[in-house]
Amino acid sequence: MSWSAILVMAAGAYAFKAIGLLVLGGRTVAGRMQPLVGLLPAALFSALIVQQTLVSDGELVIDARLAGVLAGAIAVWRRAPFVVVVLVAMAVTALVRAAA
Amino acid sequence: MVLNIAIGIVALTFGVLADSAGLSLAKAVVMSALVLTGASQFAAVSVIKDGGSAVTAVGSALVLAARNMLYGPVLSPWIRGGLGRRAVAAHMVIDETTGMAAAASTREDAERSFWFTGITLTVLWIGGTALGVVLGGRIGDPDRWGLDAAFPAAFLALLAPQVRERPGQVAAAVAAALTIVATPITPNGVPILVAALAVIPAMIVGRRSDAR
Numbered sequence: 365m366s367w368s369a370i371l372v373m374a375a376g377a378y379a380f381k382a383i384g385l386l387v388l389g390g391r392t393v394a395g396r397m398q399p400l401v402g403l404l405p406a407a408l409f410s411a412l413i414v415q416q417t418l419v420s421d422g423e424l425v426i427d428a429r430l431a432g433v434l435a436g437a438i439a440v441w442r443r444a445p446f447v448v449v450v451l452v453a454m455a456v457t458a459l460v461r462a463a464a
Numbered sequence: 465m466v467l468n469i470a471i472g473i474v475a476l477t478f479g480v481l482a483d484s485a486g487l488s489l490a491k492a493v494v495m496s497a498l499v500l501t502g503a504s505q506f507a508a509v510s511v512i513k514d515g516g517s518a519v520t521a522v523g524s525a526l527v528l529a530a531r532n533m534l535y536g537p538v539l540s541p542w543i544r545g546g547l548g549r550r551a552v553a554a555h556m557v558i559d560e561t562t563g564m565a566a567a568a569s570t571r572e573d574a575e576r577s578f579w580f581t582g583i584t585l586t587v588l589w590i591g592g593t594a595l596g597v598v599l600g601g602r603i604g605d606p607d608r609w610g611l612d613a614a615f616p617a618a619f620l621a622l623l624a625p626q627v628r629e630r631p632g633q634v635a636a637a638v639a640a641a642l643t644i645v646a647t648p649i650t651p652n653g654v655p656i657l658v659a660a661l662a663v664i665p666a667m668i669v670g671r672r673s674d675a676r
Contacts, residue, residue: 384536453617457610
């Protein structure tokens, strides 16, 4: 991979990251759009969870991750601390994977 | 903090992959420092490793990076300071920093969370990459310890405060469904952009309950 490809990739990634912050300059978006922005984390985090739990190489798959993430969901529901949620999910995934 | 440790280990695996794709230590480290978007970097380097062209590599990386555009408006009100400070903050507008900031209960906590997560993550990401390249294939597969479940579990914990009310629940449920539907029919990275459309039905639900 050439230096120029790396720099183009860096510039493109930065442009995506920066546009919202630099255009808005500390303001919130206009009134009518504000509820949409407020709901973006719920939508995007949910999509990320599904993608990281059920997708592998661009295809839907069910594997040990699902068991771990479901165990993590129970931990979240039981109001376990963040670190416990993550460790429970990792441990269950590792165990299911080792057993398979 | 546990999220950051996981990021450090993922950075190690990125370094190993970069090494196996023929990237030098300098290139891998500069990529981690300047791109600082895990999913994009994995995608680009995997394309190169599989013999794909640089154009394909950069293209697939940028499709995955496009979602960060949506985090800017979420984070914008929490980042104080002038253009210089905002330009530095912009580099760290990614899943993890948005997740940690959005989970904070006050504006000040959100801002502190953003900078703390962003700076520690940057350091660990670059350091982990360097170590991964140096160690190369001597590291075993970290998925053996369930590392690949650490991120979705962390985002579950970060999602929880977002779904206490009806509109957030609708946004999350519709987004999950859209991701599943879009995954088999669109390239990697696009399903998350499609899922962002879930905010529209969620807002309509919110308006209805406000009107009551």
